[in-house]
Amino acid sequence: MRILLMIIGTICTILGFIGVVLPLLPTTPFLLLAALCFARSSDRFHQWLIQTKPYQSYVEDFRQHRGYTLKKKIQLLISVYIVVGFSIYMIDHLYIRIALSMMLLVQTIVLVFFVRTLPEKS
Structure with a gap:
């Protein structure tokens, strides 16, 4: 095992x-x-x-x-938006663009509403 x-x-x-x-x-x-x-x-x-x-x-x-600081959440979202946004821009298939956009929306919703926001460390 x-x-x-x-x-x-x-x-x-x-x-x-x-x-x-x-x-x-x-x-x-x-x-x-x-x-x-x-x-x-x-x-x-x-x-x-x-x-x-x-x-x-x-x-x-x-x-x-069980969460991220607001700064870390913003960093994560920016990196995801850049890479997925570039993918959406480069791909020429409408359904894949829609799927990537929906995935981006779900990731944003989960990170903003379901992952706890921690206070900044001093």
Whole structure:
């Protein structure tokens, strides 16, 4: 079972790191799952993962406080809007543009209304 958890954790870590540069692929859920798998299978990998910059940047506040600061929410939305907006601009298929626009709307609604806004740290 330990080996299976390490394999799943490794795959989720790779997908989470890819999600840092591809906003269509979520980062936080994959890194949370990887942390869970590594916590149950390998202390060394778990310690490595929680020290990485993507984990600290995207997951730590969410894991500890179940939310993001307003500044972080705006940063996330801007990066998603830039990449998805560019995709919408480049793709010449109407239905794909509509699907990407709907996905962007859902991501915005979830981040604004369902993810808690944390106060800024002093």
